[in-house]
Amino acid sequence: MKVIITGGSGFLGQYLNIYLSAEHEILTFYNHHPGNCKEYNSLQIDLRNTEELEKAFQSFKPEIVIHTAAVSDTIIKSELSVKDVYDINVNVTESIAKFCKETGAKLIYISTDLVYAGYRGSYLNEVAKLIPVSLYAETKLMGEVKIREVFDNYIILRTALLFGFGLNHSKCHFQFIYEQLSKNIPVKVFVDQFRSPISVIEAAILINQMISKDIKGEIINFGGPERVSRFELAERLCDIAGLDKNLLIKTKLDEMPELPKVEDVSLNIEKMKSFGLVPKSLNEMIKEVVNKKT
Numbered sequence: 348m349k350v351i352i353t354g355g356s357g358f359l360g361q362y363l364n365i366y367l368s369a370e371h372e373i374l375t376f377y378n379h380h381p382g383n384c385k386e387y388n389s390l391q392i393d394l395r396n397t398e399e400l401e402k403a404f405q406s407f408k409p410e411i412v413i414h415t416a417a418v419s420d421t422i423i424k425s426e427l428s429v430k431d432v433y434d435i436n437v438n439v440t441e442s443i444a445k446f447c448k449e450t451g452a453k454l455i456y457i458s459t460d461l462v463y464a465g466y467r468g469s470y471l472n473e474v475a476k477l478i479p480v481s482l483y484a485e486t487k488l489m490g491e492v493k494i495r496e497v498f499d500n501y502i503i504l505r506t507a508l509l510f511g512f513g514l515n516h517s518k519c520h521f522q523f524i525y526e527q528l529s530k531n532i533p534v535k536v537f538v539d540q541f542r543s544p545i546s547v548i549e550a551a552i553l554i555n556q557m558i559s560k561d562i563k564g565e566i567i568n569f570g571g572p573e574r575v576s577r578f579e580l581a582e583r584l585c586d587i588a589g590l591d592k593n594l595l596i597k598t599k600l601d602e603m604p605e606l607p608k609v610e611d612v613s614l615n616i617e618k619m620k621s622f623g624l625v626p627k628s629l630n631e632m633i634k635e636v637v638n639k640k641t
Contacts, residue, residue, distance in 0.1 A: 348558060351409040353394060354416030356382030358517040359457065359509060362551035363413060370555065374407045382515045394439045404446040411558050412447050414440060415457045421481050421607060429482065436486035441493035448498040453563060455502045455554065460542065460570065462488040462505060465609035469541065469574055472615040473566050481607040499564040502557065507570025507614055511547035511636040524581050528590040535598040538578040543570035543614040546632035553624050560622055567619050573629045574613035583630060588637045
């Protein structure tokens, strides 16, 4: 199939380039950082340029569009205004949905588990209360709304905490923990935030499987099978990678008031599994990313 990947140089995007290009004809978009995009059919584009975006759609004629591009920082960088974040996370998403509708493409939208109320309990399903507490989560939810207003040929993936080792310039906190511990440097990790982490490799594999399935008009929790704190995730990394758990420092959310407080957005993934999308166990995913790293 013909697949456009936005945010192709991002943490998830670069893995999508690798796994999807093996079976599909891809066009991967990047803006400032090329990452591995230049190893594939790629286009440098500012997604806010609707004329260039429309031209790319009309020329490539995608059957699937995977929209990963976003301002994804929980704390927005000072050089970005609220308007910038809104334009990229909301207006661009609406434009992409409209071009998908015009060209008959299905849109797979990478949303976030952070749209949920983080105080309502464990294993939230897709109809759980929505209270995004960061600008990032709020605008990702607004992106969901825009898509649903435009058409019904979409899959919205409320994606859990992604972990693994980024390629080129991309990184995540899991990688920071690994690198610090590898140098015998202590690292602080939250004991009171619970997620359903999924590796970036497993996410790319499952999205690749999803493309060929007859799914549309669905919001799906997209995560791993286990509810763990960030501290427990770090402990498991230590066990599997042979790192020193004594270097992990237990930290609570209240100790970092600058961060939006999200206590528990662990996901019920039964709907995801009902479509035949069954993730590996958490330990298997950690082993896989560590083995590929080493």
